[in-house]
Amino acid sequence: MARVALVTGGSRGIGAAISKALKAAGYAVAANYAGNDDAANAFKAETGIPVYKWNVADYEECKAGAAQVEADLGPIDIVVANAGITRDAPFHKMTPEQWRQVIDTNLTGVFNTVHPVWPGMRERKFGRVVVISSVNGQKGQFAQVNYAATKAGDIGIVRSLAQEGARAGITANAVCPGYIATEMVMAVPEKVRESIIAQIPAGRLGEPEEIARCVAFLVSDDAGFINGSTISANGAQFFG
Ligand code: NDP
DSSP states (O other), X not given: OOOEEEETTTTSHHHHHHHHHHHHTTOEEEEEXXXXXXXXXXXXXXXXXXXXXXXXTOHHHHHHHHHHHHHHHOSEEEEEEOOOOOOOOOTTTOOHHHXXXXXXXXXXHHHHHHTTTHHHHHHHTOEEEEEEOOHHHHHOOTTOHHHHHHHHHHHHHHHHXXXXXXXXXXXXXXXXXXXXXXXXXXXXXXXXXXXXXXXOTTSSOBOHHHHHHHHHHHTSGGGTTOOSOEEEESTTSOOO
């Protein structure tokens, strides 16, 4: 039977590319999303991948969502914690609400996503956890104190999970994308985007598929000894 993979935020952007790459590699994929039904339904129609709506910031929703995926597809062997948001502002203007929203979604959301499926992975002596971090978690970024804190936190999460899961056949790794051409980045004003591209030695944004291929490798049997690592995919923007 095909291994089951859950991808949070798997209906758009990088997550959609990951969902498609894992389906192409033979996994039974479930794509979670937050609330953009139109995008999720279009994705489902295009790919045939089932979509599941829940908020990763809510532990009970994550638990119920994972249980539903398992009832539909079978035990979850692979979890890709990809869902994420930005609420950018310079620190002196950042509101507690902007801080909280990003922490709740990007950091607590990873706990909420992995925690319900972890016991099953331990029991079955196999699991793959991949967290989508960011170059800005490695180097920090102007106006992203909240976001950078969560993405640096992701790296601490996988390094700790790696130590806890290794004996149980579970690996946990992070992928740190540089700037990737998704709606999140295309929403940045064009002038800012041009200045970002000017700082990337590759001279271009990355493609979602370039991140998806890293994930497909990390969840494969071939990557069984890679545990607690961080793969940087950023066009030589930063060496972390
Ligand atoms: P997009 O904004 O294009 O897509 C975000 C996805 O996450 C959507 O499917 C969205 O669902 C889902 N999502 C957002 N909030 C929640 C939530 N609370 N619960 C469940 N799902 C949620 O993002 P990207 O593809 O650009 O980013 C994906 C990940 O990659 C993020 O973690 C981001 O931080 C990281 N990243 C992105 C980079 C980039 O350059 N784009 C660079 C480095 C890291 P819905 O469609 O319903 O809104």
